[in-house]
Amino acid sequence: MKELTEVQKMMLQKVADMAKMPTEGAYNLRLNGKGFVRHSSEHIDIVPKEDKPGIDIYVKEGTKGETVSIPVVIDQSGMDDLVYNDFHIADGCDVTIVAGCGIHNCGCDDSKHNGIHTFYVGKNCHVRYQEKHYGAGDGTGGRILDPQTVLYIGEGSEVYLDMSQIGGVDSTHRYTKCELDDGAELQILERLMTHGEQTADSEVDVFLNGVDSRCQITSRSVAKDASKQVFYPRVQGNNQCFGHVQCDSIIMGDAKVRSIPEISANHVDASLIHEAAIGKIAGEQILKLMTLGLDAEEAEQKILEGFLR
Amino acid sequence: MLELKNICFSAKGETGGVEILRNVDLTIPNGKFIVITGPNGGGKSTLAKVIMGVEKPTEGRIFLNGEDITDLSVTERARKGISYGFQAPPRFKGMKVSDLLSCAAGRTLSHDDGCKYLTQVGLCSREYIDRDVDTSLSGGELKRIEIATILAKGGNVMIFDEPEAGIDLWSFSRLTGTFESIHRNTDASIVIISHQERIIRLADEIIMVSDGRITEKGPVEEIFPKILANTTGACSYLEEA
Ligand SMILES: Nc1ncnc2c1ncn2[C@@H]1O[C@H](COP(=O)(O)OP(=O)(O)OP(=O)(O)O)[C@@H](O)[C@H]1O
Ligand SMILES: [Mg+2]
Numbered sequence: 001m002k003e004l005t006e007v008q009k010m011m012l013q014k015v016a017d018m019a020k021m022p023t024e025g026a027y028n029l030r031l032n033g034k035g036f037v038r039h040s041s042e043h044i045d046i047v048p049k050e051d052k053p054g055i056d057i058y059v060k061e062g063t064k065g066e067t068v069s070i071p072v073v074i075d076q077s078g079m080d081d082l083v084y085n086d087f088h089i090a091d092g093c094d095v096t097i098v099a100g101c102g103i104h105n106c107g108c109d110d111s112k113h114n115g116i117h118t119f120y121v122g123k124n125c126h127v128r129y130q131e132k133h134y135g136a137g138d139g140t141g142g143r144i145l146d147p148q149t150v151l152y153i154g155e156g157s158e159v160y161l162d163m164s165q166i167g168g169v170d171s172t173h174r175y176t177k178c179e180l181d182d183g184a185e186l187q188i189l190e191r192l193m194t195h196g197e198q199t200a201d202s203e204v205d206v207f208l209n210g211v212d213s214r215c216q217i218t219s220r221s222v223a224k225d226a227s228k229q230v231f232y233p234r235v236q237g238n239n240q241c242f243g244h245v246q247c248d249s250i251i252m253g254d255a256k257v258r259s260i261p262e263i264s265a266n267h268v269d270a271s272l273i274h275e276a277a278i279g280k281i282a283g284e285q286i287l288k289l290m291t292l293g294l295d296a297e298e299a300e301q302k303i304l305e306g307f308l309r
Numbered sequence: 310m311l312e313l314k315n316i317c318f319s320a321k322g323e324t325g326g327v328e329i330l331r332n333v334d335l336t337i338p339n340g341k342f343i344v345i346t347g348p349n350g351g352g353k354s355t356l357a358k359v360i361m362g363v364e365k366p367t368e369g370r371i372f373l374n375g376e377d378i379t380d381l382s383v384t385e386r387a388r389k390g391i392s393y394g395f396q397a398p399p400r401f402k403g404m405k406v407s408d409l410l411s412c413a414a415g416r417t418l419s420h421d422d423g424c425k426y427l428t429q430v431g432l433c434s435r436e437y438i439d440r441d442v443d444t445s446l447s448g449g450e451l452k453r454i455e456i457a458t459i460l461a462k463g464g465n466v467m468i469f470d471e472p473e474a475g476i477d478l479w480s481f482s483r484l485t486g487t488f489e490s491i492h493r494n495t496d497a498s499i500v501i502i503s504h505q506e507r508i509i510r511l512a513d514e515i516i517m518v519s520d521g522r523i524t525e526k527g528p529v530e531e532i533f534p535k536i537l538a539n540t541t542g543a544c545s546y547l548e549e550a
Contacts, residue, residue, distance in 0.1 A: 220402075248402065288398065291363070291392070293412075306405070
């Protein structure tokens with residue numbers, strides 16, 4: 001049995017809440033650009049792709065209450081990893097997908113991971129997708145993550161995307177695209193924190209094509225030091241539908257944040273809203289916590305913790 | 310015991326300094342229940358902020374149990390046992406009621422302990438403990454959560470700024486009961502800024518603050534009739550005019 005190092009275990013814990021490799025259910029751990037362990041379950045098949053790096057994940061019709069974990073860990077400096085993961089989720093499934101990528105770079109070369117995830121979600125499904133990105137290591141090499149997530153959501157299905165980048169990633173460009181069929185519902189919660197000289201930008205395109213499709217995009221970010229963030233959440237209403245985009249950023253130090261939500265309607269019964277706000281932590285909030293006995297630094301920490309939860 | 314000696318406070322206005330507190334002398338012994346009342350804009354909240362350290366007095370000294378705390382920060386005063394429930398508490402995106410209560414208590418509260426404080430302010434704890442302290446709360450709910458945080462924090466001088474504001478009749482009696490029980494069971498000084506007769510009647514002592522000064526001070530039986538006389542006086546004046 002192949003063993004994980006302590007660093008690899010720590011990264012795995014950070015991005016997928018896994019203290020050790022699971023012993024049951026469906027999972028696939030990708031380590032330094034190669035499959036490390038893979039396991040299919042009765043209802044979920046994981047098959048390596050033949051023509052390019054990556055896997056196909058087949059979730060059988062009516063699968064309920066199962067979790068698939070497909071974390072990626074990179075701890076080799078200079079690694080440039082590109083992977084295609086396709087999820088084929090049949091009708092009537094209720095599943096949770098735990099993805100995530102941790103880069104630990106102690107060397108001087110850039111380490112890079114591009115995960116391209118495509119979801120084909122059938123009818124009447126409930127899908128939760130959790131993705132955490134995290135970087136660590138004290139090398140001078142960059143930790144770079146450019147993920148793409150593409151979803152085709154079938155009739156009456158509900159999808160919840162929970163994507164967070166909790167620190168240590170030097171440069172990220174994320175792209176998320178979703179197309180929704182009749183009665184489909186999408187919720188995106190995106191959380192991002194940057195510090196130092198980091199840059200992050202996130203583009204989201206949602207197409208509300210089906211009648212009575214709905215989406216809610218919530219983006220919360222904290223930009224510290226001299227970091228830079230750009231958000232482009234775009235929602236297009238092509239039918240009777242409802243969409244809501246909410247971007248909220250806390251800016252600190254010398255950071256720069258741009259938030260450019262766009263809503264466009266091509267149907268008279270499309271109802272779309274966007275809200276965007278950027279500001280520093282409200283002085284009143286810090287003051288309130290200080291009157292409860294926290295010092296200014298602790299108060300700030302608490303406020304950010306809550307904001308990004 | 311809290312002592313204010315010759316406290317003055319002025320803020321910068323458009324035309325130079327505006328005097329908001331003028332030569333306030335005040336002693337609040339341990340275990341006393343004091344209500345501060347007076348007209349809007351009289352300086353009550355400013356006085357509370359000066360005690361908490363949110364505003365620095367331009368003149369005068371503040372002593373807590375004999376120690377000069379005038380130059381201490383808000384955090385230091387909070388740790389020494391001064392607590393202040395804001396008149397208009399802020400909201401926090403993403404912070405849960407249970408988090409705020411734990412911050413106030415200075416330790417991670419168990420579910421039951423957190424709920425206990427909410428019950429004391431008349432909130433159905435099950436429904437609120439996991440809610441965010443954000444714009445989804447109504448004004449009265451937010452206000453009661455603010456009071457609950459002060460109960461969770463405790464302290465030896467507890468100041469509540471218009472705790473009754475926006476609170477319904479049912480929760481109100483629950484709240485006055487809570488104040489009475491703190492008064493009975495602890496040695497803390499309770500200072501409540503209020504315009505409410507039912508709260509004023511609970512006090513050991515009433516302090517009238519008007520135009521930045523303490524204009525009246527004394528036991529309820531003595532001061533309350535004067536307040537009533539004053540307000541009706543103002544009315545008849547209006548009628549005559
Ligand atoms: N920072 C400030 N700058 C200028 N004026 C101020 C400042 N803070 C308070 N004031 C003024 O000082 C006066 C006293 O305000 P304060 O909030 O203490 O009144 P209050 O007695 O609590 O009134 P209320 O009953 O309405 O709550 C008001 O006229 C207010 O406008
Ligand atoms: Mg006031």
